[in-house]
Amino acid sequence: MYRIGELAAVMNISKRTIDYYTQIGLLNPVRANSNYRLYGEESVQVLKLVEHYKNLNMPLEEIKSFIELMKADCGIDKEKVEKHVDQIANIMQHLKEEIKIIEPFLQKLNEHEKEMVVNKLSPQGVTLAQTLLLLLN
Known part of the structure; x- marks a missing residue:
């Protein structure tokens, strides 16, 4: 599990970007007892996908939609x-x-x-x- 600064360093992006992605629902951290947000390997994978699709000039809302589609357990839309x-x-x-x-x-x-x-x-x-x-x- 990564704290926000650690994740930012690993992915070479800003903490502000991670905050934004968390606010719009792309990332779903868990709260530690100390109230820190902790990000797991799923967050690393999501950030890699976001980077990949941003490099293809895909808008962030479409990236989010695709990631939600990948995470969906309730069948195929x-x-x-x-x-x-x-x-x-x-x-x-x-x-x-x-x-x-x-x-x-x-x-x-x-x-x-x-x-x-x-x-x-x-x-x-x-x-x-x-x-x-x-x-x-």
Whole structure:
């Protein structure tokens, strides 16, 4: 269990950010007898997800909605799943547009430089494609 300052240091974010995430319900600390808020490993995982989705420019309210969907024990909310799939589709469309923009630059690379780019992107791309296919089949 982490106190707020410890969690902030571990995750390299401010205590104020953790306070805000706690206020909006993203983080759910427990209170110690001394009235300190204690954050467990679940909070670390939530903060990693928040960072990941913020890097994808997903709004915080959508991140919160997705995290709530992941935590839900009472079954699957089809509407929320469809909304999240739509978000993934939007991210994929954005990536497709980014590829179109960078394509002329990639064509100017020599073979060695192209190979380096492919090696950097291929494992993630293949893994993502396989995961999506498994989920949709």
